Amino acid sequence: MVACIVDQVALLKILAHAAKFPSSSINGVLLGNCAEGSNVEIHDVIPLCHSTVTLAPPLEIGLAQVESYTHIAGGLKIVGYYQSDARFGPGDLSPLGRKIADKVFEHQSDAVVLVLDNKRLEQFCKAQVDNPFELFNRDGAKAWKRAGSSGAAADGGDTATKLQLKGNDWKQLREEFFTMFKQLKHRTLYDFEEHLDDPAKDWLNRNFSAGLKFVLPGNAL
Amino acid sequence: MEIELEEVERQLRGAKGVPSADKLIKYLRLMRDLHIRDSPTVARYGNILLRHYKNHLSEEELWTVYEQVAIAALDSHALQFAASVVAAINRRFPESVRAKRLQGMYYEAVGDYNKAEGVYNDLLTQDAANEMILKRMVALERSRGNLTTAIDALRKYLDTFANDKEGWEELAEMYLEVQNYRQAAFCYEELLMHVPGNSSYFVRYADVLYTIGGPTNYKTARSYYAKAIELTAGGSLRALFGVLACSAHITDKVTLQDARSRAQIELPDVSTQALLRIYKQHAPDKLPFVEPILAKLLSGHGHGL
Numbered sequence: 001m002v003a004c005i006v007d008q009v010a011l012l013k014i015l016a017h018a019a020k021f022p023s024s025s026i027n028g029v030l031l032g033n034c035a036e037g038s039n040v041e042i043h044d045v046i047p048l049c050h051s052t053v054t055l056a057p058p059l060e061i062g063l064a065q066v067e068s069y070t071h072i073a074g075g076l077k078i079v080g081y082y083q084s085d086a087r088f089g090p091g092d093l094s095p096l097g098r099k100i101a102d103k104v105f106e107h108q109s110d111a112v113v114l115v116l117d118n119k120r121l122e123q124f125c126k127a128q129v130d131n132p133f134e135l136f137n138r139d140g141a142k143a144w145k146r147a148g149s150s151g152a153a154a155d156g157g158d159t160a161t162k163l164q165l166k167g168n169d170w171k172q173l174r175e176e177f178f179t180m181f182k183q184l185k186h187r188t189l190y191d192f193e194e195h196l197d198d199p200a201k202d203w204l205n206r207n208f209s210a211g212l213k214f215v216l217p218g219n220a221l
Numbered sequence: 222m223e224i225e226l227e228e229v230e231r232q233l234r235g236a237k238g239v240p241s242a243d244k245l246i247k248y249l250r251l252m253r254d255l256h257i258r259d260s261p262t263v264a265r266y267g268n269i270l271l272r273h274y275k276n277h278l279s280e281e282e283l284w285t286v287y288e289q290v291a292i293a294a295l296d297s298h299a300l301q302f303a304a305s306v307v308a309a310i311n312r313r314f315p316e317s318v319r320a321k322r323l324q325g326m327y328y329e330a331v332g333d334y335n336k337a338e339g340v341y342n343d344l345l346t347q348d349a350a351n352e353m354i355l356k357r358m359v360a361l362e363r364s365r366g367n368l369t370t371a372i373d374a375l376r377k378y379l380d381t382f383a384n385d386k387e388g389w390e391e392l393a394e395m396y397l398e399v400q401n402y403r404q405a406a407f408c409y410e411e412l413l414m415h416v417p418g419n420s421s422y423f424v425r426y427a428d429v430l431y432t433i434g435g436p437t438n439y440k441t442a443r444s445y446y447a448k449a450i451e452l453t454a455g456g457s458l459r460a461l462f463g464v465l466a467c468s469a470h471i472t473d474k475v476t477l478q479d480a481r482s483r484a485q486i487e488l489p490d491v492s493t494q495a496l497l498r499i500y501k502q503h504a505p506d507k508l509p510f511v512e513p514i515l516a517k518l519l520s521g522h523g524h525g526l
Contacts (some may be wrong), residue, residue: 068513
């Protein structure tokens with residue numbers, strides 16, 4: 001069985017993106033590594049859109065720049081896609097989201113999708129649930145299915161069937177999220193759309209990641 | 222105004238103890254004028270203002286603030302607080318449709334959509350063409366997830382109130398959500414007619430056409446991106462990238478005949494130079510990522526990205 005292991009900083013960035021634009025649908029790409037037959041590792045995310053998740057140009061240009069970055073910087077590849085819906089409903093992968101995920105899948109056959117489920121996010125904040133994210137992967141029939149559901153590779157094949165948090169401390173993730181939120185750090189996260197409207201805004205969010213090291217005492221990121 | 226807002230926000234955040242009345246009043250005024258949505262902060266500061274400084278406001282501004290705070294509280298899901306503010310407003314204005322709609326909005330916020338619908342239907346029997354309530358019905362359906370019903374209701378509303386800019390924007394958003402790009406394009410055409418100088422409508426319209434695709438649409442989109450570049454004096458990254466993305470999809474050869482065809486031939490190069498200049502100045506660390514993309518788009522071959 002193959003797992004999908006995600007770094008805390010990646011999930012914090014998705015949560016920050018969602019917190020910054022609470023009434024919008026948001027999306028972005030997952031960066032990491034996955035060798036054939038081994039775990040999918042997610043080390044970082046690039047937030048893309050919050051007001052034009054349905055329009056091609058910002059997505060295409062964003063994906064192209066991120067890809068360019070991965071080629072030049074090396075070390076990380078695009079390994080998936082994330083989104084969260086504006087509406088407070090069950091966290092499903094929208095038809096449009098599936099289309100975008102398909103595009104990512106063309107370049108990366110082990111691609112995964114993370115959906116931030118709003119109802120579970122509410123429970124997460126109330127410490128009723130550990131993990132507010134839903135993992136999707138591709139089954140043989142070319143559809144995106146929730147990981148571990150009967151449609152996904154039940155034969156324990158190479159698709160990631162579980163979302164694991166590196167260090168496995170969901171409680172710490174929650175505390176970090178609250179600290180970050182109280183200090184309004186999520187407002188210093190910029191997505192690609194914001195960069196298009198103001199080029200000085202860094203969609204790589206290097207200051208954000210560095211800032212997290214100080215926000216979270218005793219946490220080696 | 223945005224800079225003023227940043228300044229007063231900073232002052233409020235840095236205030237020791239209870240912030241001063243004039244700063245709170247200024248903040249809430251700027252948020253109203255700029256139509257910015259930051260409900261938790263508005264609710265928080267509004268609460269302080271209403272608790273400590275009611276007498277600093279004129280009667281008219283006081284109740285405008287009450288309404289602003291009520292909506293912000295509902296938007297932040299601060300339901301108990303919202304209920305008290307809504308109740309205060311309804312006590313002061315017992316016959317008002319505007320006040321009663323806040324009751325409906327409260328029920329929407331708690332998720333009791335049927336009750337909200339009841340409130341709105343009652344109000345509509347008194348005044349069937351009340352714009353505010355008709356729009357609440359659209360919002361209600363949208364919250365319920367009935368996009369088709371919401372779209373129909375909004376279309377009907379816009380038949381009567383065709384000048385409602387926000388209405389057309391919301392309708393466009395809903396069409397995009399259900400991926401009906403053609404109808405979304407139609408909405409942006411309406412907006413372009415109503416507000417001819419708005420560069421972001423030009424960009425959005427072009428974005429929608431590009432998303433639909435096809436040779437005619439790429440050409441039309443390109444001309445709208447070009448207009449947006451003109452309106453923003455070459456400052457819009459979205460429009461500059463847009464022009465290049467369209468050009469990469471357009472394979473027709475244009476012969477140099479006149480000023481217009483010259484402009485068309487030169488457009489990709491000019492846009493590329495503008496983009497490089499902007500990145501060199503504002504985001505030089507991104508130049509290495511952008512240069513290969515620009516090179517690829519310029520070389521065309523009708524492949525796009």
